[in-house]
Amino acid sequence: MLILECPYCGVKAEETELAAGGEAHLKRYGPGSSDDEFHDYLFMRENPKGVHFERWRHANGCGKWFHAARCTMTLEVFGTYTAQTSVPTQEILDKIAAKRPGWTWREFSDGQK
């Protein structure tokens, strides 16, 4: 059973208390963006076999959205962090680097590889 700690209320919540919200840190494109940008934002996903940044909502708890870093191959949770960021925090990146030496991820600035 997947257990994530809500960074807001501090509760260690198991998955029936949470709602999964899919891949995190997608850049949200607005009016004036190209078809390709909308396409990638709406549909294209990294879907990695390994470290995955994702959004969760503490639905049956405090109700707040937060971020989590998790391995999709082992279900190991590296940690959870605030929703008020458009890139993973240095703290969570350090935690991942400690457990997965040499791991790299896409550029976060533009939501593209």
Place this chain on the structure above:
Amino acid sequence: MKRYSVFAVAREALRYHTGWERAWRSPEPKRHYDVVIVGAGGHGLATAYYLGKNFGITNVAIIEKGWLGGGNTGRNTTIIRSNYLQDPSAAIYEKARSLYETMSQDLNYNVMFSPRGVIMLAQTEHEIRGYKRTAHANQQQGVQTEWITPERVKEIVPIINLHGPRYPVLGGLWQERGGTARHDAVAWAYARACSDMGMDIIQKCEVTGVRTENGRTVGVDTTKGPIDCDKIGMIVAGNASVLSEMAGFRLPMESVALQAMVSEPIKPCMDVVVMANTVHGYMSQSDKGEMVIGGGTDGFNNYTQRGSFHHIEETVRALVETFPMVSRLKMLRQWGGIVDVTGDRSPIISKTPVQNCFINCGWGTGGFKSIPGSGWAMAELMATGHSPLTEEFSINRFKEGKFIDESVAAGVAH
């Protein structure tokens, strides 16, 4: 290849079964093939088979990182149906269903296709309208289905509880020629036929890279060394994103776990497949007597081939409501598979941004029933560059907004 027949069984019975040969060869890979298929599951093997049978392309390797049919082909609930609303889905699933009808004869291998009938229960007013609409659409498409009353449902499935605590049974969508088949046998049958045509099935060989030159695919790197090829077909279900990344493009896809389980074997009690999509559970009885039960997908990305426990609980709860007699059954086995779910939950059978690289994925929770149709269409696409069955399933439909408006995967409200 020695044909299987009643005479072969008799002959072998007289000589202590010493004369059976292996169903397929396990050769070392050659340096070059015309076509490399990545993934020896049902879809991959079917593609290879129809490449050979329909187009005479037999210099083919089918590469599998695990063992043949060990992924979702061996992990599903073996249901076969084609009662879809939209034309493109109905066309390819009905093609598949009709190929299942004669598969045992075509492949000289008993795949135990059992057209026992499939009922999808309507348990809300929305479902009544939805299924009646589907039944009308199916008439236009030439798919034989009909809307049936609750009384008829009870007649077909005596163990059902029409007046459940949460949702009564208000009718059903009945496909009489839907049913089940032996899933392993489907993979084995195709593998035997492919091997007989001279194709190489290479198991325990993982693809580690896809080589491209000037935007064209030229081969793959594997744990058994590099293999050159003119065309590559990626048919790896849940691992499609991993493989597409090797080739340098992304997919509109996420991989999640879907679970199933079987009960202890009991005497025959239900000779059809029943799907209850509102309460979310589906069940059939295998020839061994086990109740085969399918559940729901998890909400989060997952490659572990095991799902969350609470989904088992939800599925079992739904089935106990619908079939009170199963409440005291013990469950024997439970397992998970990694299904590839696209943005509109319909499959992708398509060319890719890389030339001569084709992809067949996104079947999600509806892969087994489509195996022959998917292989047929994919082979046509790979051989000729065009297949009428795959037109609507192009990877470009997300960019063009031409979605297939149907939760094709299982018709189940995941």
